[in-house]
Amino acid sequence: MQTIPIVLAEPGMTLDEDILPPDKPNGIPILGKGNELTRQVIERLKNMGIQSITVAGHPVTIPGEETREQALTSIETRFNAVKDDPYMMDILELFKKQINRSYGKTS
Amino acid sequence: MTNPRQEIKQLISKNAALPDLPQLLTELSLLEAQTHSSTADMARIISSDQALAAKVLRLVNSPFYGFSREITSIGNALILLGIHVIKSLILSSSIFELLQKTAPGLWRHSLATAVTANIITRQLQLDDSEETTTAALLHDIGKIVIIVYLMDDYENILARSNQMDISSTNIERSLIWTDHAEIGQWLTKKWLLSEKLQEPIACHHDIAQSSQYRIATAVVHYANTLATARGLGFNGNKQVTAICPLARKTLKITHTQMANIIEELENQLDKINNFSLVSEEEDVQ
Numbered sequence: 001m002q003t004i005p006i007v008l009a010e011p012g013m014t015l016d017e018d019i020l021p022p023d024k025p026n027g028i029p030i031l032g033k034g035n036e037l038t039r040q041v042i043e044r045l046k047n048m049g050i051q052s053i054t055v056a057g058h059p060v061t062i063p064g065e066e067t068r069e070q071a072l073t074s075i076e077t078r079f080n081a082v083k084d085d086p087y088m089m090d091i092l093e094l095f096k097k098q099i100n101r102s103y104g105k106t107s
Numbered sequence: 108m109t110n111p112r113q114e115i116k117q118l119i120s121k122n123a124a125l126p127d128l129p130q131l132l133t134e135l136s137l138l139e140a141q142t143h144s145s146t147a148d149m150a151r152i153i154s155s156d157q158a159l160a161a162k163v164l165r166l167v168n169s170p171f172y173g174f175s176r177e178i179t180s181i182g183n184a185l186i187l188l189g190i191h192v193i194k195s196l197i198l199s200s201s202i203f204e205l206l207q208k209t210a211p212g213l214w215r216h217s218l219a220t221a222v223t224a225n226i227i228t229r230q231l232q233l234d235d236s237e238e239t240t241t242a243a244l245l246h247d248i249g250k251i252v253i254i255v256y257l258m259d260d261y262e263n264i265l266a267r268s269n270q271m272d273i274s275s276t277n278i279e280r281s282l283i284w285t286d287h288a289e290i291g292q293w294l295t296k297k298w299l300l301s302e303k304l305q306e307p308i309a310c311h312h313d314i315a316q317s318s319q320y321r322i323a324t325a326v327v328h329y330a331n332t333l334a335t336a337r338g339l340g341f342n343g344n345k346q347v348t349a350i351c352p353l354a355r356k357t358l359k360i361t362h363t364q365m366a367n368i369i370e371e372l373e374n375q376l377d378k379i380n381n382f383s384l385v386s387e388e389e390d391v392q
Contacts (some may be wrong), residue, residue, distance in 0.1 A: 003377035025177040054377065074338055081346040088349050094366050095337060098373035 001102060003054045006046055010059070013037045017054035019045065046106060057104035068103035112284035115256055119195065119293045124252045125202055129343050135197070138300060139190060149190060150182040159361045161194065162200040162384065170378040171221035171240050173229070191301040192241045198298055198353025199244070200384070202251060207384050210254055215391060217244055219379050223330035231326075235303060239323040242307035243330045247342060248294055249287030249308075274313060275343030288312050313351050325357040333372065339379060 001016040004051035005099075014036050027042070030048065031041065045053070061067070075095055082088035134152055138144045154160045160181050166350040167184045168177055178184050185193055206214040222244030228236035232261055239330060279286040292309035303320055307327040310317040318322040334340065336347045360368070 001374060001377070003381065031159075059280075075336065078336060078338060078345060078347050080348045084299075085349045087355065088347065090362070091333070091336065091350075091365065091369070094369045097366075098369050102373050102376070 001054050001056060002058045002060060003052055004060050004062075005052050006050050008056070008060050009037055009042045009045070009053060010069065011037055011042065012055040015053065016056040019050060019053055019074050020037055022049045022051070030086060060102075068099065070084070071099045071103070110284065111282070112257075115285065115290060116293055117253070118256070119290070119297050119358060122297070124294070125255060130267065135194060139194075144188075146185045148187055149193075150180070153181045153185075153193070159197065159200065162204070163196050165384060166196045166200060167193075167201075169218075169382050170375055171218065171225050171243035171244060172237060173222075173225050188237045191304065192237050193299050195241050195245060195298075195304055197249070198300075202212050202248070204384050210251075212341030213247060213250060213254075213343075215339070216334060216342040217247055217380070218291065218329070218382060219337070219339030220244070220246060220330045222379055223368075223372055223373050224326050226368050226375070227326050227360075228327055230368050231358065231360065231372070233322060233326065235323060238301070238303040239307065239326050242304045242323060243327045245295070245304065246291070246308050246311045246327050246331060247287055249290030249292075250275075250342070252294065253283065253287060253291045257283070259375075275349065286312075289337055314351060314357070321357055325354040328354045329358065329360075333369070337372065337376075339376075 008050050015033050019031045021027045022028055028039060030050075031043070035041075055081065058068075077091045079088060115124065127311040135149060137147055137193055138152065163222045164178065164184060167188060168174065170190070174187070178187060188196075203217075204215060206217070210232065221240050221244035224234040226234060227233075233239065242378065265352075276286045276288070290309060291319050292305065295308050303323060306317050306320040307324040310324045311327045311331055314321060314328050331342075332350050334349060335342060335344055
């Protein structure tokens with residue numbers, strides 16, 4: 001999942017979290033998780049004053065943000081000192097799996 | 108020769124180690140001491156300082172407590188989180204604002220550790236989730252004292268610890284004869300924070316020292332390690348240190364639970380990265 005500013009929303013993206021009314025954060029969701037965005041829906045959300053949305057996968061590369069490869073390399077480097085600890089290596093594997101998932105890779 | 112350890116201890120005892128602490132804290136402590144004082148009285152006192160009340164609500168509604176609904180009044184916040192947590196949020200709100208501006212990496216690390224601690228307590232269905240989360244938020248508060256005490260020298264400490272692969276704690280000990288955990292203990296004692304908050308802050312690197320609140324201490328130890336592992340913020344340590352065996356024995360987290368914790372943490376990343384104590388409107392001003 002990725003939270004993106006509404007200006008970067010594109011038709012075909014799938015919502016990964018409910019969109020709540022901006023003035024009533026406890027209100028009924030405007031649009032629920034799982035819905036696919038269309039051009040009309042995006043326009044309507046913009047008009048309602050929605051600033052950001054959370055979509056499935058990692059469709060947008062934001063400048064300065066680390067790529068999947070960078071995220072994987074840097075986490076492996078951080079675990080260098082605990083390479084001999086199977087418990088910590090298990091944790092590293094779980095993190096790598098989640099990094100792959102959040103960048104849209106299922107492997 | 109001055110003894111930096113004694114000097115810092117004295118600064119804390121005179122309430123001079125950190126910038127101005129909200130005055131109403133004294134008022135609140137007095138009220139707390141009266142057995143018949145009500146939540147409504149406390150809410151009234153806190154709400155009298157609007158800027159502060161807004162900051163406290165911002166923290167209460169931040170991603171680390173993970174409430175599904177927005178909490179809009181101090182009264183409700185007091186009922187849901189309790190006076191100990193609200194008191195520590197009042198104390199920390201001004202400090203964190205400073206931190207966000209001067210040491211954004213450490214702020215981000217504190218935030219990430221709190222979010223992780225909350226995820227762990229919920230996954231393991233532990234009691235006192237809010238206290239533990241707050242302790243995690245404050246676990247490195249001693250480092251803020253060191254930053255203020257040494258001014259920009261702290262950057263050097265961090266740089267040196269990275270170069271030499273020494274933990275920031277050992278560098279702290281060699282420079283100021285104490286470390287951030289001990290300083291955190293002095294500070295939380297001085298502030299009369301509850302033991303539930305004091306112990307995890309004081310013992311998060313050495314959980315064998317904890318007695319009454321070992322579970323909360325172990326959660327903060329795990330949360331600190333996982334936040335560092337994912338590279339969330341910067342606490343001076345580029346390398347992950349192993350989770351200590353006693354913490355593992357204390358929490359007995361299964362493989363499935365750990366997988367769930369890490370998945371949830373990954374889901375919260377954007378929220379951690381986008382959360383700011385200073386609202387956008389204030390930023391513009």
